[in-house]
Amino acid sequence: MTVTADTAGVPDLATLQRRAAQRAAERAGGQDRLRGHIVCDGLVRIFKTEGIEVVALQGLDLVIDRGELVAIVGASGSGKSTLLNILSGLDTPTAGIARVAEYDLLSLSNRKRLSYRREVVGFVWQQTGRNLLPYLTAVENVELPMRLAGRGGGSRARRERARELLDLVGVGYCADRRPGQMSGGEQQRCAVAVAVANDPEVLFADEPTGELDEATGAEVFAALRTINAELGVTIVVVTHDHAVAGQVRRTVGIRDGRTATEVRRTARLDADGNTELVSEEYAVLDRTGRMQLPVAFVDALSLRDRVRLNLEPDHVEVRPGADGRQERGSAK
Structure with a gap:
């Protein structure tokens, strides 16, 4: 499978990936700190309700490098949303290792967990209404996280940064509009600006295009790619939309609470000198030698x-x- 890059003046995926890696290296202070920005090793999450135990994650392994933009896909109940909640600090794992930017998510105190969620990670919800306060304008919504964290300098500096971020995601013209005056796609792009207002190291997005049509969803995902490339923020997107997942260099598939597959896309030049992406799918082999055969192979x-x-x-x-x-x- 090959995907030809857009040549209408828009940077292709390979160019964006290189730019993101460069920005990530600048943020990290050197290439030696690029690897292992997110690490899960034997991650387990068990939910107990009325005496019944449900194992949502069954020893999941995952490594995401600094500056990567990764899509995580899986059927309903596969564990992908549970994983995202753990990595974003909204839930606590039962066992294993979960580390983000040197934070051990199994041992965080309540105070450190609050600091982690406020300063280290950003989050975009699927439901547009959860991302923005309806009585604030777009620029005021972006300013709010900076005010709460005491960051961004004075009010003028915060306002300037908020407008810059809105411009970066392509909705600068919405700065003085309230959410009710914006479309769903505009709201989600504003939500991306809000999520990176405090310059987090990692941005998590849970089905950010789930309530949008294909064209609008593509605009939102383009905003995520821009943030990744220009700010060097590591981005993890949980999605069921394979069209969206196909716009990243790495897609991780989760099945039954474990990582099962990876699709990696590498850039190369075709015979005409155009950049194309070649996709290859792999089964994931964990450290004990286990892997999951694709369902289609098993059935065939x-x-x-x-x-x-x-x-x-x-x-x-x-x-x-x-x-x-x-x-x-x-x-x-």
């Missing part, structure tokens, strides 16, 4: 209960186990 070969593994010089062969039926094929 009627794999059940147990399988045969054969080690070949350059691959591992997976065949249906002996159960009295004739073997129908193999997955390599």
